Amino acid sequence: MTAHQLIAMAQDCGFELAGIAAAGPVAESNHYIDWAARGLAGEMRYLIDHRAEMRRDVRSLLPSAKSVLVVGKLYNTAEPYSTAAENADNGWISRYAWSRDYHLTMKERLTVLAQRIDADSPCEYKVCVDTAPLQERALAKHAGIGWLGKNTCLINQQQGSWFFLGEILLSLELESAAMPAPDRCGTCTRCIEACPTDAIVPVNGAGPSHEVDSRRCISYFTIELRGTVPEPMREAMGNHIFGCDICQDVCPWNRKAPVTADPAFTALNVAPSLDQMARMTAQQFRQQYRHTPVERARYRGFLRNVAIAMGNSGHRKFESALQSLAMHEDEVVREHAEWGLTQLS
Numbered sequence: 001m002t003a004h005q006l007i008a009m010a011q012d013c014g015f016e017l018a019g020i021a022a023a024g025p026v027a028e029s030n031h032y033i034d035w036a037a038r039g040l041a042g043e044m045r046y047l048i049d050h051r052a053e054m055r056r057d058v059r060s061l062l063p064s065a066k067s068v069l070v071v072g073k074l075y076n077t078a079e080p081y082s083t084a085a086e087n088a089d090n091g092w093i094s095r096y097a098w099s100r101d102y103h104l105t106m107k108e109r110l111t112v113l114a115q116r117i118d119a120d121s122p123c124e125y126k127v128c129v130d131t132a133p134l135q136e137r138a139l140a141k142h143a144g145i146g147w148l149g150k151n152t153c154l155i156n157q158q159q160g161s162w163f164f165l166g167e168i169l170l171s172l173e174l175e176s177a178a179m180p181a182p183d184r185c186g187t188c189t190r191c192i193e194a195c196p197t198d199a200i201v202p203v204n205g206a207g208p209s210h211e212v213d214s215r216r217c218i219s220y221f222t223i224e225l226r227g228t229v230p231e232p233m234r235e236a237m238g239n240h241i242f243g244c245d246i247c248q249d250v251c252p253w254n255r256k257a258p259v260t261a262d263p264a265f266t267a268l269n270v271a272p273s274l275d276q277m278a279r280m281t282a283q284q285f286r287q288q289y290r291h292t293p294v295e296r297a298r299y300r301g302f303l304r305n306v307a308i309a310m311g312n313s314g315h316r317k318f319e320s321a322l323q324s325l326a327m328h329e330d331e332v333v334r335e336h337a338e339w340g341l342t343q344l345s
């Protein structure tokens, strides 16, 4: 099978972006290891433990790998961007989390694609989606499907950045003529200026021009951080209760981003009522968000986020819900609810 045929097969399986990178050391790893060593990954252990070194080379996952097929699945919908949405009564959930957990959808579809490849050209392969320790955005860049923007997202010149990435490591030797896509951020600094918490910071030394300091990023606070959100950061979080899209919403390459017709990414849970969210029991949370990315915040973290959003709303009508949260059995929820009440008063 040629690289060209493989890419055509991936597109036939519904992946809008597809390219091939060689398996081997990834040049961007040095900056990644340095980024993690400087503490910019915050408390995300899975990014800084022994798996950080594994990310240097996909052969740590499949020793026979010769090539990496990198695909992108468009998930954008016609719903407004967070920067255009107006409703302080509601919380904001990141665009990628509006539907069923993409890890499940991507894995199913990549497995079908891998089986088709194997039927055509028998090989060893490994399917990877997000959680596997590899440098997926850097590999996507080397596969020629986009560049890494100052917001650190992969951006495709024609289709923007609303893509889930996935990889199939292959023992097949494939000649790919792909060159890394040129960096088209140029002098633009929109994402840097729009970030409410100044999380996109310049890099001193070798590597990309900018990096994200997770310890200042709303996505990190609302999804990954398990305990208390640093108080000086809370006001800037606005109504975000799960993730943040601002640095993608303002990117000019997303101005005309296409939308998907794929029913797997139909928008559910776009901007839920804060009042309803604050009154959810643990069981209701599990029922509502089972098999969606929102599960990852966990019940306690989600209520913490809702309390912050209520405190930032300026609406005293949320006082009663916050008073209930201030008596919650969980200490973290109580503390953030107290903070929210103080903000409203």
Ligand code: SF4
Pocket: 151, 194, 195, 196, 197, 198, 199, 200, 212, 216, 217, 218, 219, 244, 245, 246, 247, 248
């Ligand atoms: S996700 Fe939000 S907080 Fe994080 S870097 Fe982008 S704009 Fe800033």
Ligand code: SF4
Pocket: 149, 150, 151, 152, 184, 185, 186, 188, 189, 190, 191, 192, 247, 250, 251, 252, 253
């Ligand atoms: S907003 Fe501008 S600087 Fe930021 S990623 Fe997009 S093009 Fe690059």
